[in-house]
Amino acid sequence: xxxLDNKVALVSGGARGMGQSHCRLFAAEGAKVMVADVLxxxxxxxxxxxxxxxxxxxxDVTREEDWxxxxxxxxxxLGRLDxxxxxxxxAESAPLADLTLESYRRVTEVNQTGVFxxxxxxxxxxxxxxxxxxxxxxxxxxxxxxxxxxxYIASKWAVxxxxxxxxxxxxxxxIRVNSIHPGFIRTHMGSSDAKxxxxxxxxxxxxxxxxxxxxxAGGPEEISRLALFLASDESSYSTGSEFISDxxxxxxxxxxxxxxx
Ligand code: NAD
Numbered sequence: 102x103x104x105l106d107n108k109v110a111l112v113s114g115g116a117r118g119m120g121q122s123h124c125r126l127f128a129a130e131g132a133k134v135m136v137a138d139v140l141x142x143x144x145x146x147x148x149x150x151x152x153x154x155x156x157x158x159x160x161d162v163t164r165e166e167d168w169x170x171x172x173x174x175x176x177x178x179l180g181r182l183d184x185x186x187x188x189x190x191x192a193e194s195a196p197l198a199d200l201t202l203e204s205y206r207r208v209t210e211v212n213q214t215g216v217f218x219x220x221x222x223x224x225x226x227x228x229x230x231x232x233x234x235x236x237x238x239x240x241x242x243x244x245x246x247x248x249x250x251x252x253y254i255a256s257k258w259a260v261x262x263x264x265x266x267x268x269x270x271x272x273x274x275x276i277r278v279n280s281i282h283p284g285f286i287r288t289h290m291g292s293s294d295a296k297x298x299x300x301x302x303x304x305x306x307x308x309x310x311x312x313x314x315x316x317x318a319g320g321p322e323e324i325s326r327l328a329l330f331l332a333s334d335e336s337s338y339s340t341g342s343e344f345i346s347d348x349x350x351x352x353x354x355x356x357x358x359x360x361x362x
Contacts, residue, residue: 103131232275284347
């Protein structure tokens, strides 16, 4: 018996990083999964590797017409929709005084508008399926601030707020809505032409060793296990809530007199 038997999940940003990890774990627990991403080759390869319980769908979360097509495809090919993970996200860093409007709009369009469009698109099919679970991926940057990340912080706080409003509106339909707030996780995020993912991960380890009580960065699978709990009926009394998984990063800051950093 899998923990998601007979359920159908759509995961945005499923081609890489945490989204890919969620797709793999959900399928291993019995769900049928739609891997949805702008990265067609990588997404299709992930779905093929998972096997017959996964399909790939091109989805740019900023486009209404892509969401409509994805919902049509999930209902037509997989028959229902029980779980939506609004996971797709991007980050761009700049000091406030240098942050361009284009960059600000790019980040909020994907991370904030994309989550709004995804939640809105899921209401009808989840209602038809008798309810569901929407999991919005925010960040510890939706709990606190961080320098040089104005657009990202704005988008992740917005996700945290929208989650609560949607939870209030959709509870009577049997749809639960919660947010996950990961700490520093080893994925593709932060990498670029100039910096490989491995270089970024090394930096995260050094930073986390100093700043997080658990002294290390996290792995995507550690967030997937939390997403699995929220996707499954085990979290049946949770809605409108924040679930932090960050190695203790936001628990507080070290006392410099006792624990020098
Ligand atoms: P990642 O870069 O490895 O994966 C992000 C995925 O989103 C990629 O597959 C990418 O193609 C996809 N994507 C980007 N724009 C898209 C769009 N417009 N439409 C559809 N798909 C799109 O990053 P990740 O770390 O796995 O990030 C997953 C989520 O977790 C993001 O929302 C991110 O903000 C959040 N998060 C990451 C960390 C971290 O430390 N890595 C921490 C907290 C929160």
